[in-house]
Amino acid sequence: MKYIAQRYNQGIQQYYSVVMDLKTVYDNSKVLIYNQDDYGYQRPLDEKHVKKIKNNIISGNGLFPTSIILSVNSNEVKEIISDVEFEDIAIKNVVSINLQGASKRDDYCYFRIVDGQHRLEGLAEAAKIKNELWDYKLSIIILVIPNESRVIELDVFNDINSTPKKLKTDLVILAKQKYILLGQKDIQSKEDMEEYLAIKIAHILNEEIKGSVWENAIKFEKEINSQIGIIGIAAYKKAILPLVKKIIHDEGGKVISIQNLDDKALDLADYFNQAWQKVYEKWESCFKVQSIIIESEKYDFYYDNSYYLQKTTGVNAVFQLLNQSENIEEFEKIINKSPLTEEDWLKGGKLSGLTSGSGFKKAVMFIKNGKTI
Template identity: 25%
Template sequence: MQKKLVCNTLKVQWRTAKLLIFAQNLTMGTIMAKESYSAVLITQGEHRFYQLAMPSDVLSSCTFVSTRDEDPDKGFQRLLDKKRAKEIATYIDSGHGTIPTSIILSAQEICGLEYDSRNKTISFEVLSGSFLILDGQHRVFGFKLAETKIRVPVIIYDGLSRRDESRLFIDINSKQRGVPSELLLDIKKQADYENSEEQLFREVFDKMNGDPNSPLFGRLSPSKRVKSKISRVTFNAALKSIYPALTSRTPGEIQEILSEYLASVRDQIIRNGGDENILLNSITFRAIVSFFIHAARRVKDRFGPEYTIDNFDVVLGPLFDNIQIAKLSGTSQSKILDYLEKHFKGEFQL
């Protein structure tokens, strides 16, 4: 009886010891319960991957990024832009955020990935090094920063070598194409995403694009980049440099004043033997628009707020008579602007 009691006591002690060891290993991260999710197995070419939905908190706790700076021999990801990740987190927490694009991962050996073909599920251990992120690191970090937890579409590749991971990263980032900035700006009004500045620029752009008397009529491209035309992105960037001077005017007034100014510049270029299409160079256009402030101030000093083509001709004529038109087609907006300012102030020396 006593032997039996001792034996039972030893068994209890042994089980307790095993539980303590298990708890210690669990705390240290050496033992983790496996997560299991429904998944679809897909084969494309020589690769196979799993498609599933994973909770964002699980996703952020079992993925990692290899950067070129941290691991120059094996890494290939660009460094994380924390500002971008925070913007994603804010977007998710707004309650209206939805990001349906899949995060692409490569399963590492440590996660012990298993696929149950009968139940169509995959299981893996949730460890910090379970999956290498091939695409979507900013989204993953944004999910981690967000207070709201969501289910995230995920693609998991299994059995990739480091070479395979690197090549797949290159393929993903070279084959997929983002939406042009011009198109995004063009549809912001429909999405009700415009701020007051963008709204003003859009209205001025559209008025110039639709006015046959505008020097930019037929020379603007609203939703895409077109050779020898000014895109909406270039137009907005140009007007941004003079925005403070425009806020007291309506879009119609701004369009009219800028049209008079640009028409005067165009005529001065032609009069001095230049090609008027130089204005359609994006760098030149931004520099010329930035210079508008200097020309408008001189017009106002001499004629009051009468911004007509004739008045602009009076103040711009001497300037264009003393510059080399070819200098307006440089590769630096700031250099073109400096060149114009120096001549306009009479401070330029040969």
């Protein structure tokens, strides 16, 4: 099957715009799922959303004027795209996309679905009932992704989904870390280094330090839709980033290798864990040793959702105090002298509502003085 497409650029980014039938798009594209595919960054399908789309289509109420966004590797474009000629002269920016003999969905696919996976899946489910829907026409935008810059695809997905749809972007943060490890995104700046280091520290605290109060407490990909975890990776990263920046600045701020960053992350995770051990000793009742079985696997954790201490307010306040302290010993003195009680950390207690930057500063003053003035 051949399709005529328009080729255009926005700066150095190349695109193709084309109308295709559902069957062709569905058979020749796939979604990259985080923790299932090497370059995965999306969550599994929401079956309820798919079912709603399917039912709307079958009832005749479904319209999809907005484009499905796909991506393709730049080194594979030549295999499926050729110029369109008229009287031996190529028509400027008009191409033919030939997908005849292309691999089907269960094997390798040329295209990756950047935006529109639920629409495609819902339409496909409807087409299994009403076969004529396989010919349903869809507007398609294809991004040409340079092989060495796969992170562009991730940035496009994030731009589409993070603000207008207010979707969680935890997986985008984690996927970017994986892209660095896969060699698709370089540590090019101090900001890259800080971001990588903050997420790596959170991962170590959450996954590798057994008995830490942060074991299984930070919501990474597997916890997004489960009963486990008290704070998301994006919020946790934001809380520790100022301290990470200070440490990097104090050490000269030079960009270093992934291996050296990983070594530093281990040291800093241990440092943060020591600090939170002091917090645990001060307000022990705010922590609760528990375990849960999920898909035959046991998860231990130490947080208690009844308290603010490991939620956004407490995490930011504690890390701000650690940032202000010269060392663990000074931090421990401040914590031990705090007039705050465990009851003050309860939901609805003294620290209730302190969820902004100014609120975090008030929480720090509460820890130091038991009041905000």
